[in-house]
Amino acid sequence: MxxxxxxxxxxxxxxxxxxxxxxxxxxxxxxxxxxxxxxxxxxxxxxxxxxxxxxxxxxxxxxxxxxxxxxxxxxxxxxxxxxxxxxxxxxxxxxxxxxxxxxxxxxxxxxxxxxxxxxxxxxxxxxxxxxxxxxxxxxxxxxxxxxxxGAPLIPIYHAALSANLPEEFAAPVVFVNIGGISNLTYVGEDGVLSAFDSGPGNMLIDQWIEAHTGHAYDRNGETAARGSVVPALSHRYLGSPFFSGNLRRSLDRSDFRPPVKGEVSIEDGARTLAHVTAASIVKLSDYLPQAPRTYVVCGGGRLNPVIMAEFAELAARDGARVIAAESAGFDGGxxxxxxxxxxxxxxxxxxxxxxxxxxxxxxxxxxxxxxxxx
Ligand SMILES: Nc1ncnc2c1ncn2[C@@H]1O[C@H](COP(=O)(O)OP(=O)(O)OP(=O)(O)O)[C@@H](O)[C@H]1O
Ligand SMILES: CC(=O)N[C@H]1[C@@H]2OC[C@@H](O2)[C@@H](O)[C@@H]1O[C@H](C)C(=O)O
Missing domain, CATH: 3.30.420.40 (ATPase, nucleotide binding domain)
Structure with a gap:
């Protein structure tokens, strides 16, 4: 030691x-x-x-x-x-x-x-x-x-934390950080680590909300909760080459831009971007060595109930569950x-x-x- x-x-x-x-x-x-x-x-x-x-x-x-x-x-x-x-x-x-x-x-x-x-x-x-x-x-x-x-660097710490996970959340587990950008760390049953940035986290939602309201973010997903997913907009983001291959990449803030103002309503924009945040994580999880059983979510995005509900629904289709880091005894903030x-x-x-x-x-x-x- x-x-x-x-x-x-x-x-x-x-x-x-x-x-x-x-x-x-x-x-x-x-x-x-x-x-x-x-x-x-x-x-x-x-x-x-x-x-x-x-x-x-x-x-x-x-x-x-x-x-x-x-x-x-x-x-x-x-x-x-x-x-x-x-x-x-x-x-x-x-x-x-x-x-x-x-x-x-x-x-x-x-x-x-x-x-x-x-x-x-x-x-x-x-x-x-x-x-x-x-x-x-x-x-x-x-x-x-x-x-x-040059990123992400957090995976070795996620690996250390995974050793203290309650049995019910055992590997294969994926730690997801939904910050401005999202990144994920897969920890396999054999301790194998696989990690990468997984798409826009909150940054597009923040920019969209700020452009319309001057507020810094969509507090508790209140705006998104009043909107609907606009399929064409969602496909535009999820169709990005970033999601289309087993290509490890890290992201810069400037790699994705928010929708153009007026393109959709503020509510539909916020809802669609929350969907994109959740869907991009699940989409890229296809490239992991094994399907995860649990996603442990940290970062500010875990406080947006619309992102979390979308994420839980999409993960459930693959038999996985989504929990906030606090449910596993950690501090997601x-x-x-x-x-x-x-x-x-x-x-x-x-x-x-x-x-x-x-x-x-x-x-x-x-x-x-x-x-x-x-
Ligand atoms: N109550 C809340 N409701 C909705 N969203 C929230 C809430 N609290 C925080 N957020 C979101 O979380 C963001 C901050 O998240 P966090 O601090 O994890 O990001 P970061 O560490 O700066 O980013 P990164 O991990 O990419 O470096 C805010 O900008 C906001 O979008
Ligand atoms: C270059 C840079 O600052 N990247 C950040 C950013 O924010 C989230 C994601 O993109 C991640 O790759 C990284 O931060 C985390 C903390 C990391 O390096 O693990």
Missing amino acids: GRVRTAIGLMSGTSMDGIDVALLRTDGADLVERGPSLYVPYDNALRGRWKRALETAKTIRERRERPGDLADAEQALTLCHAAAVKSFLLRNRLSPEDVDVIGFHGQTVLHRPDEGLTVQIGDGPLLAEETGIDVVYDMRANDMVHGGQ SMEAEAWAYLAVRSLDGLPLTFPGTTGVREAVSGGALARRG
């Missing part, structure tokens, strides 16, 4: 809604003790700033480039994370000395796996200086250097942040973060850069 460490994970995902903070005690292998978590939402001004950063980042050709005001945005984002860590420590009566390491994801502003380019803004050394805690950051880069897609804590500990021990079956990397590799506390 490796050294047991206390780690904080920080995730600012593709939805750009806020920062998830989670504490984990782990040896980076089988021992996983989940601690408290905290969600720190971004206000509208910050969300607007990160969205502008996505536009600015489009010109990047080399991952260290910071065109326009991207360096300022990176500093601001890092200081937001430092504030989140400080408030987390305060609430939980912890001091920096109680924490061995922070796993810092940063904010993805560009992801072009076909060009071997992935950019997460987030200044590890600045975060280490601000918090007084060692920071492991930039965990996607080494995977790409070795031929991987903090799972990604926990994963980044877990990955940071693995990185310190030089253990692999990614595998041929998860990102398509040529061989299992570790990753991450270490910034020592100031």
Whole structure:
């Protein structure tokens, strides 16, 4: 068994809604003790700033480039994370000395796996200086250097969690993260891991709702619940080449666009996009080694009852059931942040973060850069 460490994970995902903070005690292998978590939402001004950063980042050709005001945005984002860590420590009566390491994801502003380019803004050394805690950051880069897609990285943590699943949810099981983008991890009876991004999660729904109402998302699926699936629109999305082959791919936010305003009613658009979210996961599950018995859902999409009902109905046709992570004893809101804590500990021990079956990397590799506390 490796050294047991206390780690904080920080995730600012593709939805750009806020920062998830989670504490984990782990040896980076089988021992996983989940601690408290905290969600720190971004206000509208910050969300607007990160969205502008996505536009600015489009010109990047080399991952260290910071065109326009991207360096300022990176500093601001890092200081937001430092504030989140400080408030987390305060609430939980912890001091920096109680924490061995922070796993810092940063904010993805560009992801072009076909060009071997992935950019997460987030200044590890600045975060280490601000918090007084060692920071492991930039965990996607080494995977790409070795031929991987640079995502998803969460599967090895899903595998660790699967060891603690109640018997009734035993393998083959699929963990699904419905964030801005969805990704899934299959864990077979023999422990085999297979993972990939599985399509748009909430991002199209968010963009559609924001364009019509100014609200950030379809709270509890209320708009979708009043609409109907528009088959032509649904087929347009599900007919994308992304779903048409056993081709492992990871997605960027810009890979799918919301419908054009006026094309369908706001309700039908929200309903159709919720259907697309659920149907794309089930569709791509056809490429898994074995049909899953259970889907364990984490990420904000589990809080949208329309997505969950669609998903449950489609999965039931294949004899599988869909449960929210909480039903299996996990926390579906903090799972990604926990994963980044877990990955940071693995990185310190030089253990692999990614595998041929998860990102398509040529061989299992570790990753991450270490910034020592100031
Ligand atoms: N009560 C709710 N009802 C409907 N949707 C919700 C609710 N709460 C959260 N969501 C959705 O979940 C999204 C946030 O999900 P999450 O935090 O898992 O995404 P993320 O981590 O940013 O994305 P990714 O996993 O792609 O990096 C919101 O943008 C919203 O669409
Ligand atoms: C490049 C990037 O940030 N990808 C994210 C995104 O959000 C969900 C999906 O696309 C996943 O591939 C990944 O995040 C998760 C946490 C991961 O790497 O496991």
